[in-house]
Amino acid sequence: MDNLEQYIYDKLNAMQTEKSTQKVEPCWVTKTELFSTIDKDVRTILNKWFVEKKIKVHKTIHSPIQDFVELVKDEK
Numbered sequence: 001m002d003n004l005e006q007y008i009y010d011k012l013n014a015m016q017t018e019k020s021t022q023k024v025e026p027c028w029v030t031k032t033e034l035f036s037t038i039d040k041d042v043r044t045i046l047n048k049w050f051v052e053k054k055i056k057v058h059k060t061i062h063s064p065i066q067d068f069v070e071l072v073k074d075e076k
Helices: 003-021 031-051
Strands: 055-058 068-071
Touching: 003 031, 031 055
Parallel strands: none
Antiparallel strands: 055 068
């Protein structure tokens, strides 16, 4: 399994385990719950990179979803 597959597997397993400990039946997770959780993790990482100046965001005249993201490469 690659890193992304392992991340999704671990995330889904953790979410289902949490539901089962709360005695929720069935302990399945909806796609919306899973996608929202993954999206939140992605946004957290991107915000962290922005603060650490690992990426730059270039605004457009369109909506924010159309902004460009640039990876800042270290010149070593």
